[in-house]
Amino acid sequence: MSQTSGVTQRLARFVVETRWDNIPQPVRHQAKRSLINFFAVALAGCRTAPVEIALRSLAEFSGGKQATIVGRCERIDALSAAFLNAAAANVHDFCDTHVRTVIHPTAPVAPALLALAELREVSGADLLLAFILGNEIQARIGLAISPSHYSRGWHITSTCGVFGAAGGAGKLLRLDERQMVWALGTAATQAAGLCECLGTAAKSASVGNAARNGLWSALLAQQGFDGPPEPLAGVQGYYNAIAETPDLSRVTEGLSESWELMATSYKPYPCGFVIHPVLDCVLDWRADHPTAEVARIVVRGHPLLGDRADRPDVSTGRESQVSVQHAAAVALLTGKAGLDEFSNARVRDPDVLALRSKVELIRDPAFSTIAASVEITTADGRIHHRSQSASRGSDANPMSDAELEDKLRRAAAGWEPQHDVAPLIDAVWALDSSADVSALASLAVPRK
């Protein structure tokens, strides 16, 4: 009982009391990297069907024009903007990952804070601090029940993201400790999302809700909308309902000393993480042999690569994101592995199909999950080897700031070649010296 008492209150106090001065420099920088990556993936997703449909529907009910929709000229009320930007950021599964929980941490939190920053005066340091704290509590709430929570079918980005959005928004609103507990309670009772919906538009509903409902929970709490004292660990609370025995030590251990944001990975490729080391090998080899004709490819990797991505036959872009055969083939053929390479059209390309059939997969427990090797036989009979011990974007080999900037530039150019994102990039890196960030999100909208 003593172990369970007060865990929500401890998180609330942590969010309320932590100051910008308490945040180490590397954590501050990582927060900016997460925002660069967020704008990249939100731009990449901003015109997909789930976002288009949700925007059309929400616009029928919204009168507000308070907030920016990343990549689009329409404006909408702040709650709906939080929904739409979160949905867009996560729609391609191209966003960042907190690997131990499999939470995509920025999609629910950043949109809530950016929308709020268009309603209330917020400094860059305020924004980064709120983002870091929201990220921290959602990761820790998830760590206590990982990996079983996700394995059971809960879409953990949604079910924990609502707490991150509530905590971060509550920080910007300067909630006191009691109000913060209320915000987390109203967030808890809105926590929802099922992995069964992955690959369909319905996924976007729970991710969008995490941002919207987290933001709303904080706004309501500020106005006196109360909640229970222990929504997480109470006998009829979050953890009990989702039928987990949480390891509550993981929620609070080292709180304010270690930062889960530092364990965030960013994806260079819009496909399953296990495929990434394979793509590193193939793309590197292709860069060195731009015209060589390929006769056969043998891929070797950790057994998880097979469990998750052994899909020699796929027919949709969505499926191709978890097919190592498709990924290797399309990367060999085009020398690229961006969103276009995982589109419906590419999957049906006869050249890709032909090459896909030449990919052979070997499961080898000697590899780690971020390692792989390829053996490429060219038409002239020569055999080429490449290997990767730590894939780009993994903890051990993180994407550089320049690579993240490049990801953002490519995403922006995908919809609007004239969209100059240099001001956006500059603004993110300079956030800690900005007194008012209300215009930040609007830099992610192409000028006409």
Add this chain to the structure above:
Amino acid sequence: MSQTSGVTQRLARFVVETRWDNIPQPVRHQAKRSLINFFAVALAGCRTAPVEIALRSLAEFSGGKQATIVGRCERIDALSAAFLNAAAANVHDFCDTHVRTVIHPTAPVAPALLALAELREVSGADLLLAFILGNEIQARIGLAISPSHYSRGWHITSTCGVFGAAGGAGKLLRLDERQMVWALGTAATQAAGLCECLGTAAKSASVGNAARNGLWSALLAQQGFDGPPEPLAGVQGYYNAIAETPDLSRVTEGLSESWELMATSYKPYPCGFVIHPVLDCVLDWRADHPTAEVARIVVRGHPLLGDRADRPDVSTGRESQVSVQHAAAVALLTGKAGLDEFSNARVRDPDVLALRSKVELIRDPAFSTIAASVEITTADGRIHHRSQSASRGSDANPMSDAELEDKLRRAAAGWEPQHDVAPLIDAVWALDSSADVSALASLAVPRK
């Protein structure tokens, strides 16, 4: 596997294919009774703090004035109206109950349909049919996991209500079977709500969301927002995530032959059901002995009465709703058991406190949960007995139509003595002959 396949599709088909002609007369009439009761409880709750705060906050983001808020002159967008009217209807726990699941069935469904009826042309028969079908699927989805789902801490009105709202709204929108499965999928991934929040404003968030998100799921599905084929019984779907082994036969057995709406109970008193037979005894006795001074009251009832309502000391109106001592005392003192008798002020009334201490409770397994007896000793030393074998409002002794009308009249008069609800009552009873019900909800707003 065969048992689990297609349960969502079967429910979707049932909703899509069932016609008004298929609905037996008693079920049609019960639907109207549920609406009378709904307007009563929504009127009773329409100016409580959770509704006031949520309205103030939503109004900041909503530009629409499409829909009515029961009991209030403000208008708001249809999604927000669905939220607010559901929250208001459930806030006092005075609404109807499907006893086997403990779902309060009308609060999530009716507000979604009434809001939609202000957006699209809907006949009275359409409205009743959609209400009956939404009610049916939410009850059946809940029956498959009752009672464990509620016991574990899930607020089942919220977690199943979202399906009822989606199904009912989908029926009004004339979704086809595929779209209806999508709507139920987007509903499933938004299913949330924790009993830990009971007694706080946070409860209203999940109940309101059930109506709002169910309605929105149907609207999205109509526009092509897709979802998985088996959101309920899929391996990462609703039932698996909430960690239940559903009895799927209860979802589909007798579908379109029996009607769960007939198992709806309406509450004559705004307190726990187990207390109702005690109130019947006390109020009947007091009516016959209006001036007798009471020295001692011995209450005898099923052990559940003790488990749920043995609270000799309570300090808030909310707690008093589950205190048999308070209920017996206040009913003896005032001869009434309405909302005023369970207010914060009443709980602190010295006369109530004095009488409360004279209430003694005996648990007796010989009683059913809807039966009780009281033994009242008056100051003159005489002992009076009353007993109730089936409480008013229970399945075995349902409230009459006239009693429901009276409940509605009292609730309306509580906020606005001049509010004439006769046109509303007449309109509900005449629903099956109404070609357009867009003005129905507005009859629940007092004229200034």
